[in-house]
Amino acid sequence: MSERRPTLRERRRSETRRLVQAQAVRLFTDRGYDAVTVADVAQAAGVSAMTVYRHFPTKEDLVLIDQPARLITERVAASSATQPLVRRVGGALVDAATAMTEPGGDEAAPGKQFLLDCLRLMVSTPALRARHLDSQYALQEAIVDALGDDQTDSEAAFRARAATSACLAAMHTALTRWTEDNGRTPLPDLITRALTASFGDEAVIDHTADAPGKRS
Incomplete structure (x- = not known):
């Protein structure tokens, strides 16, 4: 179809x-x-x-960008449930950052400079920082839903929220560094480094693992 x-x-x-x-x-x-x-x-x-x-x-909504949330949740939903939670969420964060900032990514992406401008405004404006926290909570809940775990299982729901919030915290650190660096370091690389510092290799995605001819 x-x-x-x-x-x-x-x-x-x-x-x-x-x-x-x-x-x-x-x-x-x-x-x-x-x-x-x-x-x-x-x-x-x-x-x-x-x-x-x-x-x-x-007025605060004028600085928020909805597209990353859609890209992230789509990639989380498409990930294998056999992978560790932090790898599923972390991989989605890296993939979405690639689509938003790298050449050949999402055609509808607003562009690297626009993202940098929005992030700087959020960092420097108290009202926007508060609104950003609200949007991050909404993103966390959307990711937890996309993971597809049984929400009636309180332990599974707890693990999903803990892993997701930790990954988002790592991403926030990467985004802050990206703005300070004026975007000179690729955002996907910074997010990968932040995830690795937080979780070790468990959160690192090998994008070549499923390539043709790749042997396990």
């Missing part, structure tokens, strides 16, 4: 959302988050304030 193609209305909605967010992040970066209003963003994007709110219910 072929994948459903987005309708013209859906494409236009996505284009408007990307335009609004791009203008918002540009203004926040140039003037400072607190100095920019939603009306300023609407004017820069050439839309009404109501349109901005329709796509982004709060």
Whole structure:
């Protein structure tokens, strides 16, 4: 079955959302988050304030990027349940970072510089740090659901949440280093290093393991 193609209305909605967010992040970066209003963003994007709110219910939402969560949960759900939890989650984090920042990754990715700008804003703005924590909790729960463990088993649920939160903490450390380094070191490499420092080789993914001709 072929994948459903987005309708013209859906494409236009996505284009408007990307335009609004791009203008918002540009203004926040140039003037400072607190100095920019939603009306300023609407004017820069050439839309009404109501349109901005329709796509982004709060001002903080203008700096959040939903795509990484989708990429991560898709990869977690597709991973083998026979692998250790930290390898399933860690591998998904590395793969999503590759798709978001490396050439030839996800075509809809907003781009490396845009990601760096968003991360800098989140680090430097108290209101955005709080909103980021909320989004991280939502991501943790989405990953736990994608792992597919029996949530009625309290011990299994505990292990899944513990492994996921630890992996996300390692990723946060990598993201902080990435912004400090101005993106010079590839983000997937930093996440891999952070995971290895936290869990050892158990969290390291050998992407060549399933390649043709690879012998175990």
